[in-house]
Amino acid sequence: MTTESAELGHGHSPAAWTAVTIMLVAFTVGTTAFFFVVPWLVWVSFVVLLAGPVAGFAMAKAGYGVASLPSATHGH
Template sequence: MSGSAHGHTTAAWTGVSICFLGFMVAGVAMVVPSPVLVVVGLVVAAVGPIVGKAMSVAGFGKKPHVTPAVSTATKTPVASGVAS
């Protein structure tokens, strides 16, 4: 995964951070017995992926890797090293 830079973008970090905060609020609210705060935390956690995707579309995500097109007609054959 490190070769593809998976998750190393501002959009990914922001989306995961928002989800984490939402789950933390919901977890604390379960211990404190506050059903309203549990719902608020889960709603915040559900907003995280939406914010992450919106930031990715806005240009803060991974840039597409464009490979140059290579014509097969211009390639030269490579010898295998075995004498025939």
């Protein structure tokens, strides 16, 4: 039998979800562009892929990270 616990720091925050979504979309578009030989779109996707962690970091600093969630202040 397993017990469910709320582990902190595993990406359950709006900042993490936004960063991962941006990177996933960029990777998907970049891979499709590579398949169809559209080099400029591959490079644009690469730049957007690099913007994902930057957006996540900025959102975390703005208060949307794991540390700002209400459950982050409670210990186990």
